[in-house]
Amino acid sequence: MHAIQDHYPAEFAHCYGCGSANPHGLHLKSFIEGERTHARFTPAAMYSGGYPGNVYGGLLASLLDCHGTATAAAFAYRAQGRALGDGGAPIRFVTGSLKVDYKRPTPLGIELLIEGTLRSLEGRKAVIDLTLSADGEVCVTGEMLAVQFVAKA
Numbered sequence: 001m002h003a004i005q006d007h008y009p010a011e012f013a014h015c016y017g018c019g020s021a022n023p024h025g026l027h028l029k030s031f032i033e034g035e036r037t038h039a040r041f042t043p044a045a046m047y048s049g050g051y052p053g054n055v056y057g058g059l060l061a062s063l064l065d066c067h068g069t070a071t072a073a074a075f076a077y078r079a080q081g082r083a084l085g086d087g088g089a090p091i092r093f094v095t096g097s098l099k100v101d102y103k104r105p106t107p108l109g110i111e112l113l114i115e116g117t118l119r120s121l122e123g124r125k126a127v128i129d130l131t132l133s134a135d136g137e138v139c140v141t142g143e144m145l146a147v148q149f150v151a152k153a
């Protein structure tokens with residue numbers, strides 16, 4: 001199964017969080033299935049936060065950032081009846097705002113599950129609800145306003 005990011009054109013594949021062409025990046029891969037999207041990431045020890053054994057909050061925000069914009073793009077394609085990677089003009093979303101709530105410490109070294117759902121899609125604006133869980137417990141929640149990017153002439 002192809003990830004949503006696998007359909008990003010080469011010029012957009014340098015994203016630190018999810019670009020396949022960035023050798024220093026996180027290479028997050030997001031998938032759409034039914035009414036939700038999901039991605040998985042196992043943070044290595046280098047992503048330690050301030051106290052041992054737990055993940056740095058900025059990394060967690062980064063994971064939500066990339067997963068949220070991928071979620072917005074995937075649902076926008078669906079809303080327009082288009083297939084991802086259909087060769088037409090890309091529908092590209094950027095983060096307008098991202099609110100992150102850290103509910104409990106997130107452990108290092110185990111696989112994290114990041115999930116997204118579409119709350120609303122109106123015009124260029126998509127509101128995405130996000131969660132990040134470890135071992136079935138929600139550690140972080142997020143709310144993103146993703147805005148469809150339109151190149152200015």
Ligand SMILES: CCCCCCCC/C=C\CCCCCCCC(=O)SCCNC(=O)CCNC(=O)[C@H](O)C(C)(C)COP(=O)(O)OP(=O)(O)OC[C@H]1O[C@@H](n2cnc3c(N)ncnc32)[C@H](O)[C@@H]1OP(=O)(O)O
Pocket residue numbers: 004007008009012015017018065066069070073074077084085090091092093094095096097123124125145147148149150
């Ligand atoms: C599935 C297949 C896909 C195929 C191909 C896809 C191509 C690949 C594409 C992409 C790869 C993406 C790689 C992942 C990216 C990871 C996430 C990031 O790191 S993104 C970087 C960080 N974000 C920025 O740098 C944005 C910086 N900001 C801006 O550029 C502008 O402010 C922008 C585009 C967000 C809006 O600017 P305006 O001039 O275009 O439009 P205005 O009118 O200001 O806003 C539109 C609407 O949104 C609201 N809005 C904008 N920002 C808001 C905010 N912060 N809070 C609340 N509302 C906001 C406004 O109030 C307005 O709403 P009203 O239409 O009036 O109802």
